[in-house]
Amino acid sequence: MSERVAIIGGGKIGEALLAGLINAGKPVKDLVVVERSSARSAELIEDYGVRVTSDIADAASGVQVVFIAVKPDAVDAVLPLLAKADDSSEDERITITLVAGIPTDRYEASLPAGSPVIRVMPNTPMLVNEAMCAVSPGRYANDAQVDVAVRLLESVGKVMVVPERSLDAVTAISGSGPAYFFLMVEAMIDAGVALGLTRQQSAELAVQTVKGSGVLLAESGLTAVDLRAAVTSPGGTTAAALREFEKHGLRHAVNEATAACAKTSAQMARRPEIEG
Numbered sequence: 240m241s242e243r244v245a246i247i248g249g250g251k252i253g254e255a256l257l258a259g260l261i262n263a264g265k266p267v268k269d270l271v272v273v274e275r276s277s278a279r280s281a282e283l284i285e286d287y288g289v290r291v292t293s294d295i296a297d298a299a300s301g302v303q304v305v306f307i308a309v310k311p312d313a314v315d316a317v318l319p320l321l322a323k324a325d326d327s328s329e330d331e332r333i334t335i336t337l338v339a340g341i342p343t344d345r346y347e348a349s350l351p352a353g354s355p356v357i358r359v360m361p362n363t364p365m366l367v368n369e370a371m372c373a374v375s376p377g378r379y380a381n382d383a384q385v386d387v388a389v390r391l392l393e394s395v396g397k398v399m400v401v402p403e404r405s406l407d408a409v410t411a412i413s414g415s416g417p418a419y420f421f422l423m424v425e426a427m428i429d430a431g432v433a434l435g436l437t438r439q440q441s442a443e444l445a446v447q448t449v450k451g452s453g454v455l456l457a458e459s460g461l462t463a464v465d466l467r468a469a470v471t472s473p474g475g476t477t478a479a480a481l482r483e484f485e486k487h488g489l490r491h492a493v494n495e496a497t498a499a500c501a502k503t504s505a506q507m508a509r510r511p512e513i514e515g
């Protein structure tokens with residue numbers, strides 16, 4: 240991991256990447272963040288001791304890998320500035336975009352001809368080196384450049400290489416997935432309080448339950464179906480709860496929610512600007 244890396248956009252996902260790379264041993268001297276908000280820049284400098292600038296061309300000059308982590312509607316403002324950055328390093332600069340919904344050809348059209356672009360859908364568990372990243376090479380990225388992206392991202396979690404057409408579906412499962420999960424935990428904690436537990440008790444019970452269940456699912460080699468069955472005693476408490484989830488349409492809600500997510504991702508490139 241000796242390459243120098245710039246991260247354009249020091250918001251939630253930019254910070255998750257920064258923290259994940261530093262946790263994985265990347266020296267801070269090899270990292271630079273571009274952030275336009277001075278308050279946010281001050282936080283990143285304070286928390287990570289990283290160099291932060293507001294000048295894209297300056298940050299990207301001489302670095303081997305540039306991550307783009309701004310909102311989709313900020314991409315068009317970033318690309319002309321990135322295109323102007325000096326790329327005289329020995330290795331051709333690789334642009335890796337973490338932005339939802341914007342296809343690689345939009346980057347390729349704005350950057351110098353033949354620039355390697357790789358599109359990635361990450362998720363926020365990157366902050367604790369447990370990301371799920373799906374990687375899709377653009378048309379000019381060669382195998383060695385894809386390997387650089389995969390290696391960097393493997394230091395912050397798991398990586399899967401997929402064709403770009405799969406990224407809307409990926410976004411619906413792993414990109415936005417942490418939010419579904421946190422909503423479920425929030426609801427469980429509130430439910431525990433309604434049943435008479437203190438909020439602290441309920442939160443501790445719920446958080447350790449989802450953490451333990453996640454580790455079990457990832458490490459036991461068993462499927463979600465097997466593990467659910469193992470909890471569900473005939474005529475028991477779990478069966479009573481699961482019957483209510485089915486009655487109230489949990490599966491239907493998950494199908495509708497993920498379909499809406501994938502559709503929004505597919506339409507993102509055509510959307511008018513959203514404030515904020």
Ligand SMILES: NC(=O)C1=CN([C@@H]2O[C@H](COP(=O)(O)OP(=O)(O)OC[C@H]3O[C@@H](n4cnc5c(N)ncnc54)[C@H](O)[C@@H]3O)[C@@H](O)[C@H]2O)C=CC1
Pocket residue numbers: 247248249250251252253273274275276279293308309310311313316317337338339340360361362363414415515
């Ligand atoms: N938050 C998430 O869980 C995930 C986000 N993404 C993608 O990551 C991107 C960023 O999302 P968040 O981090 O959540 O947004 P955010 O709003 O927290 O961060 C974006 C940052 O970019 C900065 N910025 C905007 N224009 C800039 C410019 N021209 N130069 C320098 N900095 C600039 C903003 O000040 C802000 O700090 C989005 O495109 C999103 O689709 C992808 C997967 C997961």
Ligand SMILES: O=C(O)[C@@H]1CCC=N1
Pocket residue numbers: 339410414415
């Ligand atoms: O909500 C969003 O648009 C971004 C992309 C995936 C997760 N967060």
